[in-house]
Amino acid sequence: MDIKIIWSQYQASLKAFLHSKIANPSDVDDLMQDILIKTHQHLYAVKEPSKIKSWIFQIANNTVIDFYRKSHASQNVEVGSLWYEQEQTQVITELAGCVKPFINALPQDEAALLTAIEIEGISQKEYAQSHDINYSTLKSRVIKSRKKLHQIFNHCCSFNIDSQGNLLDVTPKNNTCLKC
Structure with missing residues (x-):
């Protein structure tokens, strides 16, 4: 090089x-x-x-x-005036819009679960209580749904992740993937 x-x-x-x-x-x-x-x-x-x-x-x-x-x-x-502090909420909102089509590709019950927990920020305990689901059962469902979502992502894109698990780069694998 x-x-x-x-x-x-x-x-x-x-x-x-x-x-x-x-x-x-x-x-x-x-x-x-x-x-x-x-x-x-x-x-x-x-x-x-x-x-x-x-x-x-x-x-x-x-x-x-x-x-x-x-x-x-x-x-x-002021810490609030730094660009890397200000953009976090905006970036999260923008990324949520990009992730939503992938979540919606899941079965309806799994999509609703991940939307509530991952996008809307509802805690798993709160979700379990409001939907009358055993908390440990819900945790298993979340893990299973996240794995399915991960499979959808991997089918569509290649990800470059650093040693701390932070996303560095995304490359689409083909033109038929879901778009944000």
Whole structure:
């Protein structure tokens, strides 16, 4: 893997990503340089060339977070004003809209169960009580429904997940998959 080829391939999209998160163009240039250095220093750690894109963007995301943390330490910035704090609710709402068609592909009772628990945020105990279901039975049903949902996802897309289980990248396997 050649750093020059990799950098030329992703430089423009990285810069666009940084501009969407950082207002000052000179800060963007500084962060681009930091990302290039980190990429060059740790490129040996990437074993699969297909994972380069998600790896570089994870470096970029972490670099932006570090940038805001450093500026937060030197300024009194409210935590609520940071982009990575503000977007969490919005991202969850957007992702729920994308997951909903997949959940709806399940049998009706399983779809209703996962919609209530995963999308609406109702606790499993609360759901079990309101539907007069034994709590341990409900837990088993949730696990079974999640496995079926996972099978639907895997049939449709390839997922790149980091060591902590965070989703890094999704690639559709074909054009017939459910869309959000």
